[in-house]
Amino acid sequence: MKQIKIPSQLYGESLKRTVLDYSLITIGAFILAAGFVFFINPYNIVPGGVYGIGIVVHHLIPAIPVGTFGLILNVPLTLLGIRILGARFGLKTVLGMILTTIFMDGLTYFIGENDPLGLADDLLLSCVFGGIVIGFGLGLIFKAKATSGGSDIVAMILAKFTKISVGQLLMVVDSVIVLVGLIVFKDWKIPLYSWIVIFITGKVIDITIDGLNYERALVIVSEKHELIKEKILYTLERGGTYLKGEGMFSGDNKRVIFTVVTRREVSALQAMIKHIDPKAFMAVMETSEIIGEGFKSLEEKSA
Template sequence: MNALNPVFYKEKIFSAAWFRTYGLLVIGSFVLAMGYTFFMTPYKIVPGGIYGIATILHYKLGFPIGMAALCFNLPLSLWGVKVLGKQFGLKTFICFILVAFFADGVPFLLEKCGHPHPYDPFQLQDEVLLASIFGGVVIGIGVGLILKTRSSSGGTDVFTSILSKLTRKPIGMLQMIVDSSIVLCGLLVFQDWKIPFYSWLTIFLMGKVIDIVMQGYSSDKTFFIVTDKIEEIRQYILVELHRGGSIMPVRGMFNRTEKEMIMTVVSRREMVTLQRAIYKIDPQAFTTILNAQEILGLGFKRLEE
């Protein structure tokens, strides 16, 4: 099967989808910049990536965070376009320029407005653990919003993509190596053994929050029910729970007996109710319950969302 035409993903300029995409891009860039500027830099947390390098340069050479990151992102992204093609295109350039602008511009604006601590407004003092936790969450939200626009914030993901193409090594492994190397550089520069632990905690939380922003959070449960009393359980789901589902033929592995299996999705509150009903109707029923990460379609979230 041929890949979908990239035009399918393009929004018509000045359409509602176009404004939504670029609005998310601006908001995501702002949130990402605030996460680095207000939670990472003041506490010398180095969560990998270009902004990890920028934090080191800020403390050793006095470079502004956003400008230092921009100096790395611009040539990296140009190299990415040359080696990888146009997927690192206009939105990626807009994104890392916006992040750099917000990272340096917001503290400058706070300073001009007379804020006593423009570069560390939350004044967490020695609460570096709190900074790493909240920073990981805030940065994860920002990156997630940016990724939802089918863009990238630039940085080491471009570098690792280039390395992957040149070395044919997995991107995930290369990303881990590059980010861990930057974290260890922070240890060598700042001479504080706690920095890598705070940094890796931030990286872990960033990944979890990015997944939630990208895939959504759902407490719904998917039931797969193999039973000899298919009709009774079907009636209970339809009449008592007011839920739908699918019935599909299955065959037992041991004796190859043909049966039917119900697949349905219920809320977390309904999960226990359905479990008890299945046990009451058929104690021998074989039931598998899975977390439903995201449910799209009739009766749930609309596909366009």
């Protein structure tokens, strides 16, 4: 059997990317944990997600740490996500969840949870900086092609069986968790402050990795369009359209790929195309709205 040799340059790039990804996950998990420990957990803010539920449970049963309870919820959710959506989460997401738990509970142990920064009298400031820090940490994790688990997975599962976008479902899931915090703490300030954190977190994530929950329209021109098509169809599980094109200078006929993917998927697709055809032409365009199969239908638009 003929042995296939991997070029040392490609191996080096792959190793470098792997090291970078796991470094981003580690740093992102630490920053995410610090955001909760310093700005959110001490003041019983419930910014959605499994750690939001963990804050509620920790208030009811102080012996259960927030990070540990978040991990307990994340394990079955991740297994359910793999079963329904496929093994798209992988080792990176599992590592991110474990590191976040270790960092969160470790920082809480050493720093404590009784107003570590003296912001008890200025919860708005705590929410603003908490949203910024948490958003930046999550952004680094997403940048490494991992997810934060929890409500992300729930939203993806619900999106598979409904016509509602993942972004909208994520807001619904997190809002339900916020309302649970209202019921437990019996304080209207809790959900109001929590929604501020959720809003700021989302904006900072967008800034960190150029967005997550919005779509991008892509125009791709490459001689190796067949290989790129396979990546779009079978790796990203997205559709697309072939357009007929003609080179303005050469006059050669070209097949142009037009596709729409989420912001999370843009960087993944760029990395795939880089390995397939480094000379490919790729235009990434912002979209204000996508209507059609796989997205919002015309019936929903007119409803």
